[in-house]
Amino acid sequence: xxxxxxxxxxxxxxARTLLLGSGTINIHEAVDAYRLLAEVSPAVYLPRLAQxxxxxxxxxxxxxxxxLTVVTxxxxxxxxxxxxxxxxxxxxxxxxEACEQELTVLGRTEQARSVSExxxxxxxGEEGSR
Numbered sequence: 001x002x003x004x005x006x007x008x009x010x011x012x013x014x015a016r017t018l019l020l021g022s023g024t025i026n027i028h029e030a031v032d033a034y035r036l037l038a039e040v041s042p043a044v045y046l047p048r049l050a051q052x053x054x055x056x057x058x059x060x061x062x063x064x065x066x067x068l069t070v071v072t073x074x075x076x077x078x079x080x081x082x083x084x085x086x087x088x089x090x091x092x093x094x095x096x097e098a099c100e101q102e103l104t105v106l107g108r109t110e111q112a113r114s115v116s117e118x119x120x121x122x123x124x125g126e127e128g129s130r
Contacts (some may be wrong), residue, residue: 007039027056043082049092050077058098064105071098089126096122 009071015033018025025033034049075095080089096119103112 007036011036012040014031027052027059031056038077042080046077046081047087049084050074050081050095051087053077054091054094056096062069064102068102068106070096072101075099089122092122093119093126115120 005073015036018029018033019037031049031052034045034052038045038049053070054076057067072095075092077096078088078092081091094114100112100115100119103109103115
């Protein structure tokens with residue numbers, strides 16, 4: 001049994017309907033829908049999940065710990081994308097920059113340095129693929 005078979009198909013249908021509906025949804029609802037749909041169709045929904053998480057993590061002036069949690073999830077989603085995904089490099093770069101910023105705000109300099117190193121590798125890889 002693959003993973004998509006273990007996901008509640010009614011929940012998948014509700015998530016798709018929510019995203020395709022004519023009404024407006026808030027970022028929390030969008031993130032929840034993309035989280036679920038990324039389990040079923042990662043190639044399609046991981047980029048959307050990463051983008052929504054970045055919007056959510058940088059738009060709302062919550063505390064740095066909460067922002068760090070959200071942008072860290074965005075980075076994880078970007079890492080899980082297929083290397084051939086055109087938006088992967090940009091989303092990963094944005095997410096890592098946001099992680100580094102929040103870690104710096106929190107005074108976690110060693111962790112920020114580690115993220116900075118990953119960011120540098122990602123940028124080099126992006127430049128090498130051009």
